[in-house]
Amino acid sequence: SFVPPGQQVCKEPCKQPQAVTPYSSKGPQVTVEIHPKDSPPQLFKKLSFGKGSRTTEAPRPPGGKDLHAYPWDRSSLKSLPVDLQQLEKLDAYALKVDVKSSVEELVRALLKQARSDLEKVRAIWMWICHHIEYDVVGYHNKSQLANRPLDVLQAGKGICEGYAGLFEHMCSLAGIQCMKLFGYSKGNGYRTGQTFTGDSDHAWNAVYLDGRWHLLDSTWGSGSVDDSFTKFTFRYNEFYFLTHPALFINNHFPDNSNWQLLKPALTLKDFENNLLRNSNFYTLGLLAAHPQTAVIQTVNGKASVSVDCRPATLFTFKLRGTAQQGLLTLKRQGMQLDVYPQKTASHKLQI
Known part of the structure; x- marks a missing residue:
């Protein structure tokens, strides 16, 4: 499996330290749960803004009620009911937030208008999709690439891992359980019938809302690049926000098949053979194409x-x-x- 840059592999059992609570003061209190850098992915660092402390359960691995039937049941394009009209005011607010001094200050500003966990995720999603551009220079020259959340924020650009890392970090600060996922994608440069080998080529996220895991891709939600990967164009795409897993699998194949959130899960050969149906296919009102294979x-x-x-x-x-x-x-x-x-x-x- 693909190991993100800078992530170490734990060779011996790791002892988890206890949560550390700052001493009492007149200002806001923050409870921070600290884990070693090489902790398993289900353990997170959480911060809670505001007065008092907040307890956040450690994320559980996907399974059971997280799973959706495959193929798509044609019910909804999203895995969670979302009233976009009710989110319009929040969306407009998030777009206007202009904070780049720190990720913490940015999240604090965004959460001023967000009440529910869904609204927190939505505010973070909208901000990233409209303020972070794909780094076409860094894509070709990795030495100039920003990947750490603060670097991506201040540069205003990154590639998929930068988008997913910033999204994960912002959700963590907001008290939202979030995972950064890696895998193969049928994105720019994909050729019909192509096979996938070697390291992962894309990164995206899963968020935990209303007792279930949901998938989203802020890189693809923000816009697109040309065929030569030399020019990025902001072009917001709502389709990749909480996308139904049976549709998300059309062009996202995670390293860990559990994160397909599907029952039954597809094999890599299924993914390679299946016809590519991009977001426009479904937003136009198309439902299915037969046969399913690309060739x-x-x-x-x-x-x-x-x-x-x-x-x-x-x-x-x-x-x-x-x-x-x-x-x-x-x-x-x-x-x-x-x-x-x-x-x-x-x-x-x-x-």
């Missing part, structure tokens, strides 16, 4: 594809740049497409 073999010279959708939708297609080699049938809730390649070869189908 389709013709049978007697014909390959068939179908797409299900909620609203009436107009489809067009191109096979090797032309629409002359197929029959497209529009239906009330989707379409059926039969294509007839004129020669034996690998053909790219665009719908």
Whole structure:
């Protein structure tokens, strides 16, 4: 598995120190639970802002009620009901917060308008997605890369591990259980049918809300880079906030299969073979595509594809740049497409 830079491997059993509570004073009290740097991931450092102390349970590993059925049941794009209209005022407030002196001060400012744990996570999410840009220079030159939370905050940029690390640290300060996850992704540069080997290529987060773990990706929520990884464009994407795990798995495969939050869990071969459906597929109201695989073999010279959708939708297609080699049938809730390649070869189908 991938080990984040700077993380040490514990070779001997580690003794966990007791929580340390500062002596009484007139100002706010803070209870800090301190663990060794090489502690297992379910142990966290927590800070509680405000008067008095706050006890936060150690996060439990995912399982049981965290799991969602696969394939997607078409119920919701998110794993937790979220009323976006009720969050509009909080979103607007978070976007205007301008604090870069310290991560602690930033979290303190954001939490002024956040009441529930969901609102705390939302405020942190919105701030990061609109204030941290993808570091295209650092991506090519790792010596110039900011990865520590304070460095990412003050530079205003980072790559996926920087986004995920800052998000995890801010949630920790807000008293929210959060994990930084690593794995493979079908992102910029992905090729249809690609296999994945070696170290992880992406990082994202899981947060614990309402008694369950939920997934999000603030890197992909913030915007996109061009094909050459030389230019980043802020383009907020709501889809990657508390995404339903059966949809998140389309382009995120964690090192630890438990963090798929799926039952049954997919294998890496399933992930490699499955058709890539990005966020636009679902935000357009499309529901499913058949077959599920990215590579389709013709049978007697014909390959068939179908797409299900909620609203009436107009489809067009191109096979090797032309629409002359197929029959497209529009239906009330989707379409059926039969294509007839004129020669034996690998053909790219665009719908």
